[in-house]
Amino acid sequence: MNILLKSAKIIDASSEFHLKKRDILIVNGKIEKIAGKIDAPNKTTKVIALKNLHVSVGWFDSGVCFGEPGYEERETIANGLLTAAKSGYTDVVLNPDTNPVPDSSSDIVFLKNASRGHATNLHPLGTLTAKAEGSDLAELFDMKNAGAIGFYDFKGPVENPNLLKIALQYAQNFDGLVYSFPLDKNIAGKGIVNEGHVSTKLGLKGIPAFAEEIQIARDLFVLEYTGGKLHIPNISTAGSVKLIAEAKKKGFDVSCSVAVHNLRFTDTVLEEYDSKYKVIPPLRTNNDIKALIKGVKDGTVDFVTTDHRPMNIETKAVEFDNSANGTIGLESAFGTLNQFFDLETTIRVVTYGRERYGLPSESLEEGSRACLTLFDPTTEYVFEESHIASASKNSMFLGNRLKGRALGIINNGQAVL
Incomplete structure (x- = not known):
């Protein structure tokens, strides 16, 4: 699966793109290109354009x-x-x-x-x-x-x-x-x-x-x-x-x-x-x-x-x-x-x-394996049972106000949003 992230703010202190907004093209599970603007290479490319998209x-x-x-x-x-x-x-x-x-x-x-x-x-x-x-x-x-x-x-x-x-x-x-x-x-x-x-x-x-x-x-x-x-x-x-x-x-x-x-x-x-x-x-x-x-x-x-x-x-x-x-x-x-x-x-x-x-470290740079988390760090909301994907619901955070939420991941050639 080819994936194109549009206008994603990169949060990675070790990356030259830290705190910068960039498009990120992922081909066959690897980061092929990071640039200011990238066009989808073909119609089968999955384009992900989300409001306030951040990536790490x-x-x-x-x-x-x-x-x-x-x-x-x-x-x-x-x-x-x-x-x-x-x-x-x-x-x-x-x-x-x-x-x-x-x-x-x-x-x-x-x-x-x-x-x-x-x-x-x-x-x-x-x-x-x-x-x-x-x-x-x-x-x-x-x-x-x-x-x-x-x-x-x-x-x-x-x-x-x-x-x-x-x-x-x-x-x-x-x-x-x-x-x-x-x-x-x-x-x-x-x-x-x-x-x-x-x-x-x-x-x-x-x-x-x-x-x-x-x-x-x-x-x-x-x-x-x-x-x-x-x-x-x-x-x-x-x-x-x-x-x-x-x-x-x-x-x-x-x-x-x-x-x-x-x-x-x-x-x-x-x-x-x-x-x-x-x-x-x-x-x-x-x-x-x-x-x-x-x-x-x-x-x-x-x-x-x-x-x-x-x-x-x-x-x-x-x-x-x-x-x-x-x-x-x-x-x-x-x-x-x-x-x-x-x-x-x-x-x-x-x-x-x-x-x-003893696990390999991951990096966010061209040529690296695409192991990424997508998130929005600013949205605020009250944590409710509808936010729980687990089979069990025993959360002490229910009813608490939270700031920021994960939007999904890209890993092992898959995107879960």
Whole structure:
């Protein structure tokens, strides 16, 4: 398919066309020409001329869940990838939140095969331990060879520090990325929200900030001893930002992410006991949000993930204590981030990070593969259920005013608008 983008403003700090309006001609999946004015070469060329059209390198999300296999009622791989495409994402890292979990090479092959032919690329994570039970390492090397780009017991901390030590040492043999979720279960106990004034007022059991921070401190000590590549997903506290900043100054090979909702909401939204705000890690305080945003700006926080986790209504429409953790976030991510940061920072946040996973970086220049996201950064609207493409509708962003929206993607020779 040949595609011609008309009068698109390019947002790419590494490009000579940064902040300039240009026509972009795409032929057979590659960017053939970028110029002030390009005429369609033939009648079969698809011309895309949209109001306030902006274009960047394709967006990348380091953490989504779909459900398939095992939880197809939440989301299938096919609809999940279509949702990601409509939300502007050309590449997503798939969390091992399935039944069964992907802990072998055959499981990774299944996920890769199920994602073939879609505009959005799916990059699966395998579990760190067999059946994600935290006892024995899974088939890390075999999964890596099958296409796994990292190893993670989804939202499950590595409770045994010796197991983390062995994993980091072993994974160095094949440049594997090891995840460790930041939570000390013994300190968190049966907590379900941030421990503080709000949890006391509402009578809900809390998870103190240091339950996250003490686990990160332990993991960093292990990393200092072993070497290797460590990723800490979904940090949520100011103390966590400080610990990781100090580790990076020491030269540790550590990265981290924060979920979009942990940049937007504080635990004060819990006062109506609405289960759509129940997530792990929990929503924290305004001081934590300020530190996290600062960490994103200065590069301490490497990724802002949507932490997209569809959940069927039966798991959410119950008492707060008994409801499942998770919110969807793909559809609302850009419109939320674009409120916190200037446009160039927002685009950096949503495009950075492929290299950490050993994936090739993308560029917006003539001769490059066409991996592009189309978007309008200025339109403002109230996020409603009609904006949700996911099968599940459990979004804590419903009713919020957003700024900017994705218009679609061009990737793998396809255009999804």
